[in-house]
Amino acid sequence: MTQPILQLENVHTYIEQYHILQGITFDVAENGFTVIVGRNGAGKTTTLRTIIGLWQAKSGTVKLRGQEIQGQATSEIARAGVAYVPENMGIFGDLSVRENMILAARRGKFDTDRLEWIFGLFPPIKKFWNLAAGNLSGGQKQMLAIARAIIEPSDLLLIDEPTKGIAPAIIEDMIDAFLELKRMQTTILLVEQNFSFAAALGDDVVVIDDGQVVHRGAMDTLSSNPDLQQQYLGLALNE
Template sequence: MAGTDALLSLSDVHTYIGRYHILHGVNLEIPRGELTMLLGRNGAGKTTTMRTIMKLWPVREGRIVFAGEDVTRLSTPEIARRGIAYVPENMGIFGTLSAEENMVLAARAGEPNAKRLEWIYDLFPALRKFWRWPAGQLSGGQRQMLAIARAIIEPADLLLIDEPTKGLAPTIIDALANAIDALKETGVTILMVEQNFALAERVGDRVAVMDDGKITHTGTMAALSADTALQCRLLGFDVGGDAA
């Protein structure tokens, strides 16, 4: 991705979890204002990359630069304050609290901005319906909507989303894709991990493929979508098939 206007860049990043060396020199640039898909087989290091960006795992070697600032040694709260929001694979919501209470906790002022909340309602109309329901009683799709809503209740420059469609029904996936399209129109930069290749094709602008803790391919999503041989080589499947 050389030559792009990178909002976030990782240079030779190594991450260990305990004694296990998971990221082996990740080099990655996330262009400003685009959605980059982070794809790869299970265990390739995609989630570890997301967690390393958020400093949930420390960088052993290498450098992370966000908006021109070296953020390699900052803490997770400091990273969030810089304008990076994260929707983890486990969604990160509090099941015993209502959707409203989850949103209040995410708002810096202790109460969601009314105009911002109306915009979120437009993205996720169903949120109005389950606003006062305990989050633990919501369906998988409703919890995912709430998780993304929490992440964007405050304006963010970069949104990290880890496998948002995992286990969801096709109709819910379509609704999430519509919401992601609407988010893209606001100009927010997005890095998304996703196993659903059809969704990646629909919403992705660029793609980075991981294998064994390294980035093995970068390019446009359109080019990867058009090359079935490359898909098979990088991801282990043909169009219409499943990842190996």
């Protein structure tokens, strides 16, 4: 059985007076693809931001390879091997695609083989290499955000809503890219509202509702059971 690379145990996170995460507990298997799904406002994004240290858990533990990381600065967690693609993508629109990638590369230098591998995953990165990132389409910006996160090898990749506002044709390309990442045994924890996209990729699934985990297990179990889908996701299933 694959050992978990990430473990959350009874995690509570507040944003000002609001109790957003209310005892979140789940594991992420190493070399696996785990998807967090749930209704809008359920606490999915807060979970990722708590893991990466942008928001601090008030109680509970977050462990990376058995070592507690809650309370650490985001920069420390990143150096420990966690990469993060936020929902807003976080690219620099005035800089070129190349300059955005340089900022993400260690010491500002690329591993040539790895860069060519990324070009294979996301051809628009190579095509628009010298174009200002702000001129890219929404889907191309998302590709750039993911490419920046994987320009250096990491132990765990956190990605928040990669298909939000993206055209269906780009979503199909993104599925192909993520399947390649899976084949390369990249450990991914993905927040996603598009259940069809999530089901096409996920090995394991965590359903969050009102700040609590209401279901966790194999993605196949949820994707093949309409009753469970209706119970936990409602009309969000086919959106």
